[in-house]
Amino acid sequence: MNQESIRIGLIGVGGVCAMVHYPGLRIIPGVDIVGLCDANPTLLAQRGEEWEVGAQYGDVERMLNEVKPDAVVVATPNCEHLPIVLAALEAGCHVLCEKPLGLDVGETVAMYRAAERLGRRHMTAFTYRFVPGMRYLASLVREGALGEIYHARLQRLQDWPDHSLGWRQYRAMAGSGQLADMALHRIDLAHDLLGPITSVCGSMRNLIGRDRTKDGEACAPQDVDDWVAFLAEFESGVTGVFESGRLSKGRGPAGDHDVCELNGSEASAAYQLHTPDQILFARRGEAFEMRDVPEAFLKSSGSPRALGDGNPEVTFRYDQAFEFVSAIREERACRPSFKEGVQAQAVCDAVIESSEGRRWVDVVDPLG
Numbered sequence: 274m275n276q277e278s279i280r281i282g283l284i285g286v287g288g289v290c291a292m293v294h295y296p297g298l299r300i301i302p303g304v305d306i307v308g309l310c311d312a313n314p315t316l317l318a319q320r321g322e323e324w325e326v327g328a329q330y331g332d333v334e335r336m337l338n339e340v341k342p343d344a345v346v347v348a349t350p351n352c353e354h355l356p357i358v359l360a361a362l363e364a365g366c367h368v369l370c371e372k373p374l375g376l377d378v379g380e381t382v383a384m385y386r387a388a389e390r391l392g393r394r395h396m397t398a399f400t401y402r403f404v405p406g407m408r409y410l411a412s413l414v415r416e417g418a419l420g421e422i423y424h425a426r427l428q429r430l431q432d433w434p435d436h437s438l439g440w441r442q443y444r445a446m447a448g449s450g451q452l453a454d455m456a457l458h459r460i461d462l463a464h465d466l467l468g469p470i471t472s473v474c475g476s477m478r479n480l481i482g483r484d485r486t487k488d489g490e491a492c493a494p495q496d497v498d499d500w501v502a503f504l505a506e507f508e509s510g511v512t513g514v515f516e517s518g519r520l521s522k523g524r525g526p527a528g529d530h531d532v533c534e535l536n537g538s539e540a541s542a543a544y545q546l547h548t549p550d551q552i553l554f555a556r557r558g559e560a561f562e563m564r565d566v567p568e569a570f571l572k573s574s575g576s577p578r579a580l581g582d583g584n585p586e587v588t589f590r591y592d593q594a595f596e597f598v599s600a601i602r603e604e605r606a607c608r609p610s611f612k613e614g615v616q617a618q619a620v621c622d623a624v625i626e627s628s629e630g631r632r633w634v635d636v637v638d639p640l641g
């Protein structure tokens with residue numbers, strides 16, 4: 274394995290950074306976490322102590338100027354991605370940015386164009402591409418094991434509390450609710466499996482006000498969707514049905530429902546997040562049966578994580594950091610890059626337009 278030393282700064286050290294980015298980067302030989310940046314000084318100090326990183330900053334520009342990292346991970350609220358990503362690219366950094374890349378497609382295009390112009394590696398954190406079952410499903414599609422695909426069915430249903438969700442419940446900070454938070458991942462998975470979505474017809478609902486914090490204090494009410502569903506037409510002729518909701522009692526936290534099912538002329542197959550190392554598979558006339566994911570798909574080739582260590586619903590996510598670092602070392606494009614972040618965002622924006630206008634909307638390729 275190429276172990277060229279890479280110095281990485283973490284910007285936004287909240288939930289996903291602690292769960293995914295830090296543990297994923299920490300196990301890669303030759304990677305040093307050289308600086309932390311967060312707007313919350315208490316959290317910053319806590320992470321600095323836990324992760325033994327002394328270089329702690331409340332200001333992105335200062336960290337970039339003083340630490341001069343080779344690369345950064347941006348895991349702040351969505352509204353902060355654009356200025357931070359542009360500053361990091363200008364400072365010479367390769368960038369792994371959380372999804373959604375931006376609040377709308379215009380922001381994502383600006384990031385993609387800047388990264389390309391400056392010749393930096395760029396990656397969108399579409400984490401679910403790294404689920405073993407999803408990798409195996411993609412290989413079955415590519416080798417034609419399902420035949421001609423007719424239908425795709427992608428669902429992410431969760432049981433979230435009714436109180437305030439912080440920045441996630443405001444359009445100005447999040448872009449949209451369940452659409453940008455959860456359905457966007459599924460749009461990217463569908464693009465990867467089946468090619469571009471060309472037209473959508475969607476519906477979005479803001480079902481509960483969320484005007485109280487967890488402690489019962491009043492707060493500004495939510496202005497984004499708790500639930501979204503849309504029909505999709507793909508360039509290939511496949512039809513898709515997507516649904517994502519936060520208010521599905523019985524669907525979490527223990528029973529999170531995350532399914533991508535494909536129905537083809539020869540067979541059907543489905544990935545489910547709660548069985549990440551297995552898929553469902555059935556030919557005509559058969560009931561679905563569990564199939565183990567073959568070893569070759571259990572982790573990225575060369576990934577330093579040990580199979581069997583930790584919770585398999587979490588540890589596959591560490592391969593995302595390995596992909597970012599590998600792309601830098603191998604001087605190739607990240608998979609998925611900002612380009613895939615732009616393409617998924619274009620669908621997201623079309624779903625919003627469709628829901629608001631109560632009609633089908635064609636997806637315009639913003640890079641076309």
Ligand SMILES: NC(=O)c1ccc[n+]([C@@H]2O[C@H](COP(=O)([O-])OP(=O)(O)OC[C@H]3O[C@@H](n4cnc5c(N)ncnc54)[C@H](O)[C@@H]3O)[C@@H](O)[C@H]2O)c1
Pocket residue numbers: 284285286287288289290310311312313316331333348349350351353371372373398399400401454
């Ligand atoms: N890929 C995935 O599976 C996945 C999972 C969870 C979250 N996310 C994404 O990750 C991002 C962060 O989500 P989270 O759940 O970790 O949120 P979070 O609120 O837990 O953490 C965000 C952190 O960013 C800090 N911050 C805010 N503004 C900042 C700024 N200008 N500079 C530096 N730090 C700043 C906050 O203080 C906070 O600690 C979001 O874009 C979210 O959509 C992706």
